Amino acid sequence: LTAISDLEVLSVEVKGKLWYLRYPIEGRTFSAEDPASYIVVATTRPETMLGDTAVVVHPEDPRFADLIGKNVVLPLTGRLIPIVGDDYVDMETGTGAMKVTPAHDFNDFEIGKRHDLGFINVLDIEGRIALANNAEFLAGLPGSADLTETLTLDGVERFKARDRVVAMLEARGLVEKIEPHPHKVPHGDRSGVVIEPFLTDQWYVDAHTLAQPAIAAVKDGRTTFVPKNWEKTYFEWMENIQPWCVSRQLWWGHQIPAWYGPDGAIFVEKSEAEAKAAAEKHYGAPAELTRDPDVLDTWFSSALWPFSTMGWPDETPELKRYYPTSVLITGFDIIFFWVARMMMMGLHFMKDKDGNPEIPFHDVYIHALVRDEKGAKMSKSKGNVIDPLSLIDEYGADAVRFTLAAMAAQGRDIKLATNRVAGYRAFATKLWNAARFAEMNGCVAAGACAPETVTTTLSRWIVVETGRTADAVSAALEAYRFNEAAAAIYKFTWGTFCDWYVELVKPVLLGDDDVAKAEARMVTAWVLEQILRLLHPFMPFVTEELWAQTAPEDQPRTTLLAHANWPAPCLNDTKAADEINLLVELVSAIRSVRAETNVPAGAQIPLQLVGGGEAIRKLVTVHGAAIKRLARISDIGLADKPPAGSAQMLIGGGLACLPLKGIIDLDAERARLEKELVKIDADVARIDAKLGNADFVARAPEEVVEEQKERREDALTRSAKVREALERLKTPA
C-alpha cells in the first residue's frame, strides 16, 4: 500500500532552504539554552513535520546512543514519537538526526516499514494540509492550545502552510537556524509543479516472481537480444525488479476487475457475474457491488500483445501459428516497459505443446534510436521531434526508409542528417533512370528467364555478381545488419550495374547481333528485376511501382513484388567474373592516369599491352571495343616491351602502357609515379619491419607471415616496375 506512481519526473535545481528544528525530548524541560533538552533535525520541507512519526539516528552514533528508545514530543501537535536507530542515516550529514515522515518521503517510508512506525498523511490530493477530519493525525493527540492553533492550518495550501509552520516553530524557539540549500526537487514533467509523495491504495503485481522465468529464458538462450549487450540491461532491471503498480487513475484503459462489497470486501473475478456469484457465496445473500474505477497500466495491457492479439484466451489457429513470434523489433528505451513485461506475461500465461512455459519471441532486435540534431532523445514533451512526414514530403518515403536502414548500425544511435536522405533520394532516381534505360532498349522480362544458361562473358559476369550481392544482402539481413545489407545493394545497383554493366552492354543493345542482343535484353531485365527484389525491403514504393511497370505489356504481374521470391545465386563462374573485373580495373586505371596527367578529355590515345599472358590478350581480342569506348583509346596493340615515353600501369600481371609522348604532361606523370612509389616503398618498409622482427615470424600464425611475404614480393615487383617506368620517362627515347 504505497503510492507514488511512475509518472515522469523532472529533477529541477531550486534554491531551497534547510531548516534546523528542535524537537524536545520527552521528560526533559525544553530550553533553547539546554541542548540536552532537545534533538535537532534538518529538513527542506518543514510542513511535513506534522506527519512525523519518529526521529532516526545512526545506531552507532555516540552522540545519540543514550537517546535511542526515548521519545520526543513532536512540536505543534504534542505527539510522542520514538527516537530509533537505523543504518540509513549518514552520521556526517546534517545534524546526524533525521525526522521521519513515512507518508511523504520514499526513504522515510522504508524506514517506517522497518520500524513499524505510523504513516500519517497530512496532505490532501490537492496539496493542501488536511488535519481536521484526519483520523490518523488526530489519533492519541491530547488537546492543547498548540494543537488548536495547528488545526487552523487545515485546508491551507502546502507552501503557505510551510511559512506558517516555520513561524509557529520560531515563536516557540524551536528553529535553531535556517541555511540556504540549493538542491534538486522532483517536478511533474507536464504540470511543472513540485511532486509530493503521497499515500494511496493501489493494485500491485508480484513482478519478482514473474521475473524469474523471464530471466531464465534469456540466460539459457531461448530468447536472444541483438545486439547481445542489451541482455545486461535486461538482467539488471529484472533482477532488481520492484512490485509493479498496475492501477492507474485514468479515464481510459482496461478497468481493473475488482469489485467491492458493502463492507469493503474485495472480489477479483473475470466478470461482474462471477464477482456477484462470489459475493453471494461470501455474504450468504446477493450484495450490491461497486467496481474499482481504476484502469490497468497501459504496459500491463501491452504485455499481453503477443497472444491477446491472436484471440487468447481462446485457442485460435492464429495463436497456434504465430506464438511465439520470431523477432520483436523495438527501441532500448522500452526494454523495461514492454519487452520485459511481454516476457513475464507470455511465460506466465502461455504453454508449449509439452505444457512448459513458452516465450513470446525468439529474438529481440534493439534498433538505434533516432535523436535530434543535438543528439537528444526526441520526446513529445520536449517538443524536439523531427516529423518523419515532413522529411517524407521533402525527400520521399523510400529515401527516408533507406536512410534509416543505412544508418541502423547496431548499438548506435542515429543523429538524423538530411544530407544522407538527399543522397538516397538520388539513388532512387538513379534506379528509376536505369529502369527507363532498360525500357528504352526493349529489356523486358519476357517469358521464363534462365540466367544460368547465358553465354557471353558479360552476361555471365553480371549474373555472378548479382548472385554475390544477393548472398551479401541475405547474410546481412539474417544477422540483423541492416546497414550492411543496404550498403551492399546500393553499391551493386549504382557501382556495378549502372556504372559498368549498362555501359558495357550498350554496344550490344545498339548492335546488329540479334542473338547477342536478345540475351543482353533478357539479362538486363533479369538483373534489374533482381535489384528490385533485393531493394524492396529498403525502398518498397519505387520498387513496387517499377515491378508493375517493367512487366511486359501482354504479361502483367500476377503478384506484388512484396510477395515475389527472394533472389539467390544461380551461377558460379569465377572466370567470367575475373575477366570482366580485370577489364573494369584496366579502364579505371587508364581513366585515372588520363586525369592525373592532364590528358585532354577528348583526346583519343593508343594503348599498348605488355606481357601478362592469356588474361591480358583476352582483353585486347574480346574487349578491345569496350576499352576503346570507355577509356577513350584510339587503338590497342600488344608489344614486347613498353614503348618509350609512355605512362605505365600494372594490370593483371602485365603492363598497360599509354605512349603519350607529346600529349602527356610528363611532369604530371612523373609526379604520379613518384607518389605511387612513395606509397609502395612505405608498404615495403612496413612489411620489412614486420618480417625483420624475429618475434613476429616466430609467434604470428603461419598464414599471416606467408601473407606478408607475398605482399612483400608483390610490392617489390610493383616498385621495380614503377622505377623502370620512371627511368624511361627520364630518358625519353
Place this chain on the structure above:
RNA sequence: GGGCGGUUAGCUCAGCUGGUUAGAGCACCUGGUUUACACCCAGGGUGUCGGGGGUUCGAAUCCCUCACCGCCCACCA
C-alpha cells in the same frame, strides 16, 4: 551517486571475433554537351582513429586512466 554507450575525413556515420593500403554518403577540388540519368559521368582523400599509459610479434579494435558528450536508473535529510 550507480549503470550503459560514444569520441574515426569539413559534416553524418561504417569498420563484426586484434593482422585492411582505415572506408561510405554528403560536402569539397579538377575535368566532362557520347541518345537512362546534371538528383548525372570520370578522377582526386582532404585522417595524430579524443589525450596519456599498458598488454601483444602486431592495437582504430583488448585493458587501465583522464577529458569531454549522451542515455538509463536512483536521488540525500
